Amino acid sequence: xxxxxxxxxxxxxxxxxxxxxxxxxxxxxxxxxxxxxxxxxxxxxxxxxxxxxxxxxxxxxxxxxxxxxxxxxxxxxxxxxxxxxxxxxxxxxxxxxxxxxxxxxxxxxxxxxxxxxxxxxxxxxxxxxxxxxxxxxxxxxxxxxxxxxxxxxxxxxxxxxxxxxxxxxxxxxxxxxxxxxxxxxxxxxxxxxxxxxxxxxxxxxxxxxxxxxxxxxxxxxxxxxxxxxxxxxxxxxxxxxxxxxxxxxxxxxxxxxxxxxxxxxxxxxxxxxxxxxxxxxxxxxxxxxxxxxxxxxxxxxxxxxxxxxxxxxxxxxxxxxxxxxxxxxxxxxxxxxxx
Numbered sequence: 001x002x003x004x005x006x007x008x009x010x011x012x013x014x015x016x017x018x019x020x021x022x023x024x025x026x027x028x029x030x031x032x033x034x035x036x037x038x039x040x041x042x043x044x045x046x047x048x049x050x051x052x053x054x055x056x057x058x059x060x061x062x063x064x065x066x067x068x069x070x071x072x073x074x075x076x077x078x079x080x081x082x083x084x085x086x087x088x089x090x091x092x093x094x095x096x097x098x099x100x101x102x103x104x105x106x107x108x109x110x111x112x113x114x115x116x117x118x119x120x121x122x123x124x125x126x127x128x129x130x131x132x133x134x135x136x137x138x139x140x141x142x143x144x145x146x147x148x149x150x151x152x153x154x155x156x157x158x159x160x161x162x163x164x165x166x167x168x169x170x171x172x173x174x175x176x177x178x179x180x181x182x183x184x185x186x187x188x189x190x191x192x193x194x195x196x197x198x199x200x201x202x203x204x205x206x207x208x209x210x211x212x213x214x215x216x217x218x219x220x221x222x223x224x225x226x227x228x229x230x231x232x233x234x235x236x237x238x239x240x241x242x243x244x245x246x247x248x249x250x251x252x253x254x255x256x257x258x259x260x261x262x263x264x265x266x267x268x269x270x271x272x273x274x275x276x277x278x279x280x281x282x283x284x285x286x287x288x289x290x291x292x293x294x295x296x297x298x299x300x301x302x303x304x305x306x307x308x309x310x311x312x313x314x315x316x317x318x319x320x321x322x323x324x325x326x327x328x329x330x331x332x333x334x335x336x337x338x339x
């Protein structure tokens with residue numbers, strides 16, 4: 001529930017209120033504003049008499065939150081959350097672009113692509129070391145060696161690293177080599193994994209499952225935050241529909257809907273949504289215009305011979321052109337593209 005305090009509330013009364021709520025077993029999230037302040041009260045409030053709180057003179061109103069997600073909810077935290085990744089700020093008025101190959105193939109390949117995306121303005125280097133593939137015969141990635149290659153390139157070009165974690169058994173490796181842990185669409189409801197990530201103090205990028213509702217997606221984020229890790233970034237990567245002309249259908253409506261429901265930053269993955277490189281630019285610019293906080297884009301210098309997803313990867317020159325246009329659109333909607 002949400003407890004709104006009166007202006008210039010007596011602080012002694014506020015302290016007594018907080019003690020009372022904590023004694024009931026509730027967790028409090030304070031949001032102190034210039035005009036008014038609120039408490040987000042998390043816990044089993046079903047049998048709690050909300051009206052009893054009006055006995056405290058400092059209380060102006062009490063509202064029960066209907067949505068099942070609490071910590072993710074904008075009603076609890078009204079200001080946009082900004083995630084700081086080694087000095088790169090994700091959220092707020094910033095637009096951040098993450099870019100790199102779908103899969104790590106070699107040290108030389110990653111170095112070429114990292115240099116190109118860095119020069120074009122990308123702030124974070126992406127790359128897959130562990131690849132969840134539909135076919136067991138497809139390229140599965142280089143594993144820990146791939147993470148080490150990414151880390152070396154990231155250090156060389158001054159870029160934080162994001163890569164996808166598939167199993168709890170590799171968490172220690174990701175803590176050592178990766179700056180943002182990505183949870184892929186297939187693992188969005190791997191609740192055991194989400195609980196373990198909730199114990200970490202490291203940013204988590206949570207992709208929406210291709211058949212999941214927005215509420216299910218936000219509830220998965222709630223799992224991570226309920227464990228104590230508030231560094232969650234949401235990522236829309238397209239959902240499965242009847243339309244065959246794209247790999248998935250990018251749900252642009254996700255952006256304003258989630259922005260209304262939640263305070264967490266929203267990143268868009270146009271590469272997996274499109275499945276074809278020539279649609280990536282349009283989807284990227286539309287996403288920024290709709291309010292996205294950033295993009296995660298696949299780039300490859302030789303996509304014709306890429307081991308995975310070459311068809312949806314931009315060549316460095318195309319990526320550079322996209323970044324120039326993205327900067328213009330960002331400025332038009334009152335945001336700044338971090339380059």
